[in-house]
Amino acid sequence: MSLRHHKSVQHLSALFSKIFAPTLETTEGLYWLSVWSADGSLDSSGFQDVLQRLVVPHLLKDEGVSLVWRLHNASPAARGGNAQNGQRPQHGGPCALIVRMQDIEMLWTSQALQKLAAGRRDGDQIRIFGTEAKTYELVQRFEGKRGTKGRGSCIVAVLLEPAAGQEDDVDAWYRREHLAMIAATPVHVRTTRYKLRTGLVHGANDGGSTMLALHECTSAKALLDYAIQHGQIVKETPWSKRVFTTAQSVERTIWDVTGRFTEVDGKLDKL
Numbered sequence: 001m002s003l004r005h006h007k008s009v010q011h012l013s014a015l016f017s018k019i020f021a022p023t024l025e026t027t028e029g030l031y032w033l034s035v036w037s038a039d040g041s042l043d044s045s046g047f048q049d050v051l052q053r054l055v056v057p058h059l060l061k062d063e064g065v066s067l068v069w070r071l072h073n074a075s076p077a078a079r080g081g082n083a084q085n086g087q088r089p090q091h092g093g094p095c096a097l098i099v100r101m102q103d104i105e106m107l108w109t110s111q112a113l114q115k116l117a118a119g120r121r122d123g124d125q126i127r128i129f130g131t132e133a134k135t136y137e138l139v140q141r142f143e144g145k146r147g148t149k150g151r152g153s154c155i156v157a158v159l160l161e162p163a164a165g166q167e168d169d170v171d172a173w174y175r176r177e178h179l180a181m182i183a184a185t186p187v188h189v190r191t192t193r194y195k196l197r198t199g200l201v202h203g204a205n206d207g208g209s210t211m212l213a214l215h216e217c218t219s220a221k222a223l224l225d226y227a228i229q230h231g232q233i234v235k236e237t238p239w240s241k242r243v244f245t246t247a248q249s250v251e252r253t254i255w256d257v258t259g260r261f262t263e264v265d266g267k268l269d270k271l
Helices: 007-020 044-060 104-109 111-118 167-183 220-230 238-246
Strands: 029-037 065-073 095-101 129-143 154-161 188-196 211-217 249-264 267-270
Touching: 029 104, 029 111, 029 188, 044 065, 044 095, 044 111, 044 249, 095 104, 104 111, 104 129, 111 129, 129 167, 154 220, 167 188, 167 211, 167 238, 211 220, 220 249
Parallel strands: none
Antiparallel strands: 029 095, 029 129, 065 095, 065 249, 129 188, 154 211, 154 249, 188 211, 249 267
């Protein structure tokens, strides 16, 4: 038996590895990019095609990108912009990309995400796009009854800015009451919660609500049907009433998941 295969040597090597090469802690992150046509000339289907062919493949080549979601705004109140405000839409824009990072710190070195945040374009590009980027770090992942393999085609995004000094109360409300109530509904798949992280991407919008909850649901139709039947997704409680009445701002948007992508063996794979 060679020395390197001896069990004692293997154990000693493992011990030294733990002492002298400790595992670095990482924090999973999220990059949210809202996209719209700055000249108002590109419709939603055109956006989807551009994102699919030109943007998503480049993002998946970035080290640290584990997942890309392509979204379409299905909120009833979503409206487009106008010439006076640069076609800037309300409620997040018609399209968005969610990029999940293995480590939020890797946004510093991501050339593709830095470029998208700054809204730059190639010199020969005919269309001009407006973009707004925000970056977040993971706070909590809550799996529903379907488990980790469950997949939904709809995301309800809730942006919330707590009242001063109420951050801990809102976090406890999510963990001790609200998420369990949402998980009891048949439309819920999972919830991931994030907090705003600033200073990682040049050109990103570091203002606005500091808390983001992404509720993945089975479908927008199932969500609407359940709301029509029951009046609201989750019943109000004294705790939830206190959270929402004291919050500085709350915004909810509904997004259809039009693409979910990861890179497998160097090929673009639509899940």
